[in-house]
Amino acid sequence: MRMRTLELAVGGFMLIGLLAIIFLALRVSGLSMNSAEEVYRISAKFENIGGLTARAKVTMAGVTIGRVTNIYLDREDFVGVVEMEIYKNVDNLSSDTSAAILTAGVLGEKYIGLSQGAELENLVEGSEIYNTQSALVLEDLIAKFLVGRVSDEP
Structure with missing residues (x-):
């Protein structure tokens, strides 16, 4: 009887551990089991997206207000186009809002940071941030630093 109780306790512990790993994996990957919130879609064009991926966070003042849904190349202008979903409760972003691709933490997770503008007109479904x-890109900065150092020498 004692052995069966021990086996049940170990099995329960393993089950709790497995559920915790699944929960953490969902949190880290940005996936969720929640129903989709109401959103509106906007886009922005960047000369270099530098490792930004779909499902990256869109933040304002450090608060997540949306997600990146799609990234593709504009074949006419040869720039990266980033499509984002912004939560409906943040419906007062001005039309001159600015967007920057930022890096979070030591591991270099990329996300989009929005800064509010001053226009009275707001972004709506299908708007573009200009x-x-x-x-x-770290490699570009290192190359500029090395080229600058080499050119300084006689």
Whole structure:
């Protein structure tokens, strides 16, 4: 009887551990089991998206207000187009809102940070953000630093 109780306790512990790992995996990946919130879609064009991926966060003042849904190349302008879903409860973004691709933490997770503008007109479904700042690519910065150092030497 004692052995059966021990086996049940170990099995329960393993089940709780497995559920915890699944929960953490869903939280880290950005997926959720929640029903979809009401959203509206906007887009922005960037010269370099620098590792931004679909399902990346869209934030304002550090608060997540949406997600990146799609990234593709504009074949006419040769720039990256980022489509975003913004939660409906954030429906007062001005039409001159700016977007920047930022890096979070040491691991370098990319996300979009929005900064509110001053226009009275608001972004609506299908609007485009024109004021954008592309991602800083570490390799480009290192190359500029090295080229600058080499050119300084006689």
